[in-house]
Amino acid sequence: MRNMFSEFGLSNQMVQTIARMGFVKPTPIQSxxxxxxxxxxDVIGVAQTGTGKTAAFGIPMVDSLRAAGRKGxxxxxxxxxxxxxxxxxxxxxKLGAVLKVKSLAVYGGQSINRQISExxxxxxxVVGTPGRILDHxxxxxxxxxxxxxxxxDEADEMLDMGFIHDIExxxxxxxxxxxTVLFSAxxxxxxxxxxxxxMRKPEHISVAPRHRVVKNTEQYYYEVYRDQDKMKxxxxxxxxxxxxxxxxFCHTKRDVDMVDAALRREGHKVGAIHGDFTQQKRDxxxxxxxxxxxxxxxxxxxxxxxxxxxxxxxxxxxxVPQNTERYxxxxxxxxRMGKPGVAITFxxxxxxxxxxxxxxxxxxxIHRKKLPVSxxxxxxxxxxxxxxxxxxxxxxxxxxxxxxPLR
Numbered sequence: 380m381r382n383m384f385s386e387f388g389l390s391n392q393m394v395q396t397i398a399r400m401g402f403v404k405p406t407p408i409q410s411x412x413x414x415x416x417x418x419x420x421d422v423i424g425v426a427q428t429g430t431g432k433t434a435a436f437g438i439p440m441v442d443s444l445r446a447a448g449r450k451g452x453x454x455x456x457x458x459x460x461x462x463x464x465x466x467x468x469x470x471x472x473k474l475g476a477v478l479k480v481k482s483l484a485v486y487g488g489q490s491i492n493r494q495i496s497e498x499x500x501x502x503x504x505v506v507g508t509p510g511r512i513l514d515h516x517x518x519x520x521x522x523x524x525x526x527x528x529x530x531x532d533e534a535d536e537m538l539d540m541g542f543i544h545d546i547e548x549x550x551x552x553x554x555x556x557x558x559t560v561l562f563s564a565x566x567x568x569x570x571x572x573x574x575x576x577x578m579r580k581p582e583h584i585s586v587a588p589r590h591r592v593v594k595n596t597e598q599y600y601y602e603v604y605r606d607q608d609k610m611k612x613x614x615x616x617x618x619x620x621x622x623x624x625x626x627x628f629c630h631t632k633r634d635v636d637m638v639d640a641a642l643r644r645e646g647h648k649v650g651a652i653h654g655d656f657t658q659q660k661r662d663x664x665x666x667x668x669x670x671x672x673x674x675x676x677x678x679x680x681x682x683x684x685x686x687x688x689x690x691x692x693x694x695x696x697x698x699v700p701q702n703t704e705r706y707x708x709x710x711x712x713x714x715r716m717g718k719p720g721v722a723i724t725f726x727x728x729x730x731x732x733x734x735x736x737x738x739x740x741x742x743x744x745i746h747r748k749k750l751p752v753s754x755x756x757x758x759x760x761x762x763x764x765x766x767x768x769x770x771x772x773x774x775x776x777x778x779x780x781x782x783x784p785l786r
Contacts, residue, residue, distance in 0.1 A: 387427030488658025509545035596714030
């Protein structure tokens with residue numbers, strides 16, 4: 380395992396670029412992946428979100444394109460969401476700034492004519508969602524006959540979203556001699572079948588921890604009696620923990636709108652994204668969240684898929700996730716790159732069995748917390764007209780079955 384980027388045999392320009400970007404030493408996935416990728420090997424990398432996967436394939440990709448003196452497109456990166464396409468293209472742009480490797484993000488919801496114009500002008504790396512990439516292929520505005528590297532990023536997410544057939548159609552339009560790279564947080568059977576069909580003796584790299592949830596993420600839950608209590612508990616958390624940047628997950632678009640409106644009424648700097656929002660509005664909200672102009676982002680699972688946001692101190696599950704994998708993906712947005720994080724879940728009586736199953740599946744411990752109790756706090760807790768608690772709340776008497784406790 381390499382401890383310094385200079386040990387990989389990268390160009391001086393790339394080493395200098397990496398240093399300017401603030402990378403001190405390779406993360407485990409970078410240390411294990413960069414060498415084989417520079418040698419042209421196919422690679423399957425398994426690592427949780429936030430471990431530096433983009434740079435793991437981006438550094439050797441950009442340096443190889445520089446060495447070949449190509450103008451492309453000679454590399455294509457498939458990602459599950461528009462937001463991730465923008466983020467990955469931005470990372471490739473930074474890595475390739477000195478070496479003049481140009482990247483372009485293509486996705487639905489953005490003017491296709493603008494994308495066509497930029498493709499005609501020439502780009503080295505195209506990052507996009509499978510549907511829009513396939514659209515360009517069918518229009519013949521994107522020719523992949525000279526592509527030397529294909530990356531499937533967040534592969535499990537793409538397959539979960541039903542992109543398998545689009546991915547296969549895209550792969551068949553690229554040269555059989557291409558280098559194929561697959562990165563994923565999990566490795567379901569469908570991905571193994573895909574790799575067996577389209578990859579050549581791939582090198583398997585895994586830095587998945589013993590526990591499926593990173594150790595520096597503190598996890599706990601609050602028992603809540605009803606949905607109204609969730610807002611009161613959230614108000615208590617915001618008042619006492621004062622999170623710097625919070626990502627709050629809801630099941631439905633209606634819940635997102637409700638929580639967003641309630642937080643706005645109480646004066647919080649909040650934004651929301653879900654499937655009914657235009658891409659322009661989603662992009663604007665994400666920019667404000669990254670820039671720190673809003674400190675709370677409320678989102679559905681679908682809207683938040685693939686989000687890569689630095690500095691999320693807290694993830695709050697307004698509702699219990701549907702399964703273990705979704706829980707892991709949600710809370711993987713905090714505790715990234717060695718930084719501490721907090722993951723909080725609100726659990727109603729009808730969801731306690733499901734939540735216990737998630738805890739067991741994640742092979743982790745999720746501790747119960749209680750809100751402080753006092754007569755004054757009890758009165759506030761029972762006052763349904765008060766949502767903002769300013770740190771003063773108490774836990775309504777639990778109706779959870781004592782025969783089936785969570786802990």
